[in-house]
Amino acid sequence: MTGRVCRYLAILFIVYLSYLNNGFAQTQNTDNLYKKPLVDVLKEIQTRFKVQIKYSEPQVKDKWVNYAEWRFRSDVDETLTNVLMPLDMKVNKEKPGVYKLKEYEYYRWEVQDGWAYLDTLATKYHDKASWEKRKSEIKPELYQALMLSPLPAKPNSKPIITAKRVFDGYSVENIALEILPGVWINGSLYKPLNVKGKIPVVLSPDGHWEKQRYRPDCQIRCATIARMGAMAFSYDLFAWGESMLQFKYEDHRRSLAQTVQALGGIRILDYFSSLKETDTSRIGISGGSGAGSHSILMTAMDDRIKLSAPVVAMSSYFYGGCPCESGMPIHQCGGGTDNVELAAMAAPRPQLLVSDGGDWTAHTPQHDFPYLQKMYSYYGVQDKVENVHLPNEKHDFGINKRIALYDFLIKNFKLNGAAVKDKTGKYDESKVTIEKENAMYVFGDKGEKLPKNAVMGFENLEKLFPLSTTK
Structure with a gap:
């Protein structure tokens, strides 16, 4: 296979990827539940609210967020709750502006919730x-x-x-x-x-x-x-x-x-x-x-x-x-x-x-x-x-x-x-x-x-x- 053919195939592949990305963007509608990968949503939250979210690749792998954009609110904590709760996940706030992703801890409640119960x-x-x-x-x-x-x-x-x-x-x-x-x-x-x-x-x-x-x-x-x-x-x-x-x-x-x-x-x-x-x-x-x-x-x-x-x-x-x-x-x-x-x-x-x-x-x-x-x-x-x-x-x-x-x-x-x-x-x-x-x-x-x-x-x-x- 000649170098010219290889370059041609590479260009076709790039065009194909661009098509997929554009297609994904175009399919952000109710038919596919406005679905986005969790990792992309977390990156967007970090950019929009200027915060840091710590997570590992296995935590976010193959996880998707339905109606992703619709879950955003003006408050970062409320946004994180809206995004993560349906996935049985949460974040711990380590300090102002820094969060760490965790699985939902069914066994850990807020103090006031425990007292009320x-x-x-x-x-x-x-x-x-x-x-x-x-x-x-x-x-x-x-x-x-x-x-x-x-x-x-x-x-x-x-x-x-x-x-x-x-x-x-x-x-x-x-x-x-x-x-x-x-x-x-x-x-x-x-x-x-x-x-x-x-x-x-x-x-x-x-x-x-x-x-x-x-x-x-x-x-x-x-x-x-x-x-x-x-x-x-x-x-x-x-x-x-x-x-x-x-x-x-x-x-x-x-x-x-x-x-x-x-x-x-x-x-x-x-x-x-x-x-x-x-x-x-x-x-x-x-x-x-x-x-x-x-x-x-x-x-x-x-x-x-x-x-x-x-x-x-x-x-x-x-x-x-x-x-x-x-x-x-x-x-x-x-x-x-x-x-x-x-x-x-x-x-x-x-x-x-x-x-x-x-x-x-x-x-x-x-x-x-x-x-x-x-x-x-x-x-x-x-x-x-x-x-x-x-x-x-x-x-x-x-x-x-x-x-x-x-x-x-x-x-x-x-x-x-x-x-x-x-x-x-x-x-x-x-x-x-x-x-x-x-x-x-x-x-x-x-x-x-x-x-x-x-x-x-x-x-x-x-x-x-x-x-x-x-x-």
Whole structure:
């Protein structure tokens, strides 16, 4: 092919592209719904309003905006809402003139919207009797929403327990419980040494933090609780920690994760309630972040839990940013509910809410906590619900949050605070030994001890839930 022919074909191609562009412009009418690519609309918004919109190519790929030009208004925020809402997308305003494109966050509301909805829920009851009726409506529906009604048959297997490691005032042993055929929930049990009589238990699910339950602050918390005289069971969320021997990390972001976690909590309660050494009148639960949401749900579902302490979790305007917290329709129970009303189901059992100024718990003292005080007042025990608010802190389970938990456990479970305090009365966590991660494994350094009947892969887990909505 000669150079002259190539140039001729190139010119034809350019003319063809020009024709397509002109044709596209000419077809901006109702017949094609005034359709434009989202990326072009965002560029036009940036030019017209002189703002910056951050986005990635995958976010805008193959997305179109119907009646694009008709969605523009004189205000940039209103324009962005009009353009993005039909696509289930939104923007976060990082600073004046700078926006970041995000998927629509169904679980995150405006503060005032969350408060207004909680106020609407509160009109459904006005005393203990009407609230108990409301609870009786919600509770069975929670099990149904999680596909746990009826509960799956419990495997007839013994727990897998590793060798015990003994430290200063406490011991640690790793335990795996089979919660479904071939599905285990793993954790580490911290136990006090030289304790007489029945021992309280504090379930300690792990939240969405790096290094899971192997983190130093998690080990410190559980070991300190054990040194005060209680058992603390630190366990993995689904597809988190050692559970990842059976499932992938992305499986944690599937709705069924919430069901498996709730079932795991029930099986853990079954196990510890069956032990002769357990004081069943003193079983508590305390987790942070996503595990705080899990703690609220488990307390609402199971009366065997006598104390709860969700940390940096509860909010009327945030339903949990992970499917393991809101993936199943638990918030549609009772005609609609939220995490604060679910937390109220703990009443009259002691409950501690730890909040901070750096996340969705920043406004807890203003509205959500007064609501809970009112709910507890129906039972005449308003003092049984407490809020420790740390306005200058962020989303973690740091020392001040742990101290709040220790104080609450000492007060309500009569633990021995003197065992973990120095001569000045301050908590001393220095006697805790931080173990290496592999010391906390149940199934060996490389998973070589995982039982042969282990369910491998999410698709095989789904087969255990025939009605699973994830299909």
